Amino acid sequence: MIKSKKLRELFKKDGVIKIVGAHDGITAKLVELNGFDGVWASGLEVSTSYAVPDANILTMTQYLQAASVMNDAVSIPVVADCDTGYGNSNNVMFMVKKYETAGIAAVTIEDKLFPKVNSYIPGRQELAPIAEFVGKILAAKNAQATEDFMVIARVEALIAGWGQEEALKRAHAYVQAGADAILIHSKASTPDEIARFAKAWDFSAPLVIVPTAYPMISLEEVEELGVKMVIYANHGLRAEIKAINEVLSQIREEGRLDRINDKIVPMSEVFELQGMTQMKETEKIFLRSGEEEVKVIIPAAGAPSAHNQTSLEPLLQDRPLAALDINGKSILQRNIETLNKSKLYDISVVRGYKKAALGVEGVTYFDNPKHQSEHILSSIFCAEEKMDCKTLIIYSDILFENWLIERLKSVNSDFVIVVDNSFKRSLNRNKKLDLVVTKESLVLGDRVLTYEHLYEVEKIGKTLPEETASAEFIGVAMFSKKGVEIFKKVYHDALREYKNKPFHEAENIFQASLEDLLQHLIELGYKVEALQVNSGWMEIHTFENYKFACSIVR
Numbered sequence: 305m306i307k308s309k310k311l312r313e314l315f316k317k318d319g320v321i322k323i324v325g326a327h328d329g330i331t332a333k334l335v336e337l338n339g340f341d342g343v344w345a346s347g348l349e350v351s352t353s354y355a356v357p358d359a360n361i362l363t364m365t366q367y368l369q370a371a372s373v374m375n376d377a378v379s380i381p382v383v384a385d386c387d388t389g390y391g392n393s394n395n396v397m398f399m400v401k402k403y404e405t406a407g408i409a410a411v412t413i414e415d416k417l418f419p420k421v422n423s424y425i426p427g428r429q430e431l432a433p434i435a436e437f438v439g440k441i442l443a444a445k446n447a448q449a450t451e452d453f454m455v456i457a458r459v460e461a462l463i464a465g466w467g468q469e470e471a472l473k474r475a476h477a478y479v480q481a482g483a484d485a486i487l488i489h490s491k492a493s494t495p496d497e498i499a500r501f502a503k504a505w506d507f508s509a510p511l512v513i514v515p516t517a518y519p520m521i522s523l524e525e526v527e528e529l530g531v532k533m534v535i536y537a538n539h540g541l542r543a544e545i546k547a548i549n550e551v552l553s554q555i556r557e558e559g560r561l562d563r564i565n566d567k568i569v570p571m572s573e574v575f576e577l578q579g580m581t582q583m584k585e586t587e588k589i590f591l592r593s594g595e596e597e598v599k600v601i602i603p604a605a606g607a608p609s610a611h612n613q614t615s616l617e618p619l620l621q622d623r624p625l626a627a628l629d630i631n632g633k634s635i636l637q638r639n640i641e642t643l644n645k646s647k648l649y650d651i652s653v654v655r656g657y658k659k660a661a662l663g664v665e666g667v668t669y670f671d672n673p674k675h676q677s678e679h680i681l682s683s684i685f686c687a688e689e690k691m692d693c694k695t696l697i698i699y700s701d702i703l704f705e706n707w708l709i710e711r712l713k714s715v716n717s718d719f720v721i722v723v724d725n726s727f728k729r730s731l732n733r734n735k736k737l738d739l740v741v742t743k744e745s746l747v748l749g750d751r752v753l754t755y756e757h758l759y760e761v762e763k764i765g766k767t768l769p770e771e772t773a774s775a776e777f778i779g780v781a782m783f784s785k786k787g788v789e790i791f792k793k794v795y796h797d798a799l800r801e802y803k804n805k806p807f808h809e810a811e812n813i814f815q816a817s818l819e820d821l822l823q824h825l826i827e828l829g830y831k832v833e834a835l836q837v838n839s840g841w842m843e844i845h846t847f848e849n850y851k852f853a854c855s856i857v858r
């Protein structure tokens with residue numbers, strides 16, 4: 305519904321319309337989020353936002369620009385304070401055209417002389433002759449293009465000290481000229497003056513008030529007086545000034561930022577208010593790179609494993625391995641940054657053990673409630689809803705370089721796993737490797753050139769005899785869009801069949817690892833291929849690994 309119509313509807317409904325002053329997009333949005341009916345694009349606030357007096361120092365264009373920004377930020381109507389109309393009737397006509405086109409629901413013009421001065425400033429509060437102001441209202445009503453747009457006439461007779469009679473005379477004249485409502489302004493420190501006016505008013509048009517000077521008036525009293533709209537004109541701005549001063553003076557005094565946290569909102573709230581969440585949602589649909597979409601799943605739900613990671617156990621009392629800090633950044637954080645370098649941004653992390661310690665932002669978290677009783681395949685499938693395109697699965701206990709991911713992204717295969725055959729030379733392994741037997745043997749040696757050559761995998765598992773194995777699976781696999789569909793189907797079939805019986809090396813499907821499913825795919829006749837790398841990654845399984853990683857990673 306267009307906003308002028310919304311405002312008209314509010315005027316037709318029972319109850320007092322409550323609008324609040326603002327000066328930019330965010331202050332307007334806060335008005336809306338706090339449940340008010342509309343935004344008052346306040347001349348005082350906009351002037352203050354430029355740090356200039358509220359005395360027509362700014363031009364109409366600047367006020368209009370500010371009102372438009374507010375209007376764009378909200379879905380509630382904006383009532384724009386247009387001072388005296390920025391000139392004579394000619395200016396008023398131009399102004400109405402511009403404000404109405406910008407989607408502003410209503411304008412108020414006041415019967416003072418241009419340039420005006422804010423109503424609370426003592427001294428010069430010069431009223432325009434009634435005839436001149438009537439001319440402006442006629443001009444405004446004549447200039448509007450749509451029926452619902454409202455022109456509110458603001459009577460400043462009480463402000464100028466001309467008394468009730470003058471105020472009533474003016475209000476009647478303005479209604480006769482076509483004003484849609486009367487803003488009766490008062491700077492008395494009690495509501496009495498306004499009450500007197502309201503009691504004498506014939507309600508030929510609805511009344512609007514600005515109770516800044518008489519803040520004790522309650523909404524019930526406003527309603528009893530028959531007032532239709534109340535403007536809380538500048539309270540957001542004044543709160544803002546006070547809050548900013550408090551925080552800045554504390555920072556200046558203390559020379560640090562960590563003691564003001566309870567006085568400021570977190571960055572996440574700032575992003576939310578900007579509309580970042582929504583932008584991220586829509587860009588999923590509209591932001592296209594021409595590259596095939598790839599999603600990443602990192603299963604990180606497991607507790608430190610008793611046989612593999614004993615030497616790291618003391619470090620993993622309160623966090624999963626992926627949260628282990630390597631020179632100021634967790635393994636997970638480092639891996640996400642590496643993936644981002646390869647333009648992979650849709651990353652899902654499956655949490656379980658000590659999940660609160662995985663505080664990395666910019667990923668989607670899934671929880672595996674059964675992480676204690678089930679194994680990694682079950683964790684991977686917690687993120688099943690993400691498996692709708694080319695999918696990379698990366699174990700959370702390795703660190704890798706981004707060229708490895710780049711190479712992997714460039715290969716075309718439905719099921720490809722990354723393998724390394726340097727294990728034959730590495731010492732002190734106290735872990736069972738995920739071994740791989742390939743049809744064709746891998747290139748051996750320190751200096752190998754493998755390009756994108758893929759090797760067909762015959763077998764994969766922990767229990768294969770080491771002498772028959774050609775390489776070790778490093779915990780990185782990629783499935784094409786077609787591959788991932790097969791992967792899901794095969795898993796769901798296996799879920800039905802292997803509930804209570806061994807699934808390859810696992811006791812049952814719930815205890816299965818990714819390798820068990822890969823072996824299953826091979827046995828079902830699917831071609832699983834291996835990409836050979838001989839560097840560019842390391843696993844963190846022992847305290848030695850950890851120390852080494854800390855020594856080489858910046």
Ligand code: SPV
Pocket residue numbers: 325346347348349358385422423424514516537538
């Ligand atoms: C404004 O907010 O700019 C107003 C209301 O016009 S008052 O400051 O009360 O004049």
Ligand code: MG
Pocket residue numbers: 346347348358385387
């Ligand atoms: Mg004003």
